[in-house]
Amino acid sequence: MNDQMQTLKDDIAFMRALAQEGQQTPPLGGAILALAGGVFGLASIAQWAVLSGVLRVPSVWLMGIWIVSFVVFMAGLFLLRARIGAKPGAHSPANKANGAVWQGIGMAIFFAFAALAVASWQTNDIYLISFAPSIILLFYGVGWTLGGAMSGQRWMTYTAYACFAAAVGVAFLIKSPAQYLAYAGCLFALATVPGILLMRREPSDIV
16 A cells, blocks of 8 residues: 555656646747647638539549648658757657647547548548548647646647637538638637747747
């Protein structure tokens, strides 16, 4: 029992130290969030344009839009990860934990989208995929929640709340092309803009 209590105390002490370090070490990775919001935000606008008839092209283009966007994002991610990895503080426990969280969220988003696509195909209900924007925004909310807890920056927590509210808001627009226009605005506001803000706060050296 004493060994178990000591292990628990050690774990709590480690988490406390990690949180304290996270508040002192500027979070990195803002460029990746800005890239994701920008690339997929533009893809969402293209989706809206096709669905609303503003852009008169065959519907098969919809799949192409997202495939191209994914390829562009992955190429940018490859370049940015090398750049971020060379920054001071990139290998601190806090930034490693933050990076792992967002990496996990990125994978969860990809497989959630894939699962919804399969469900739409299996049930022949194309509107199931329309839940993707809300689910993705919920994942972003989780990421910002953890980021706020790690860094102690309240604006991240408020961004998380905005993500959760936006997830419900875009759900009201399901079955309407306007959903993707609203989703694009959410990505710009809740990923691109905060990502740029994080980039601007990245110091050249960490004291």
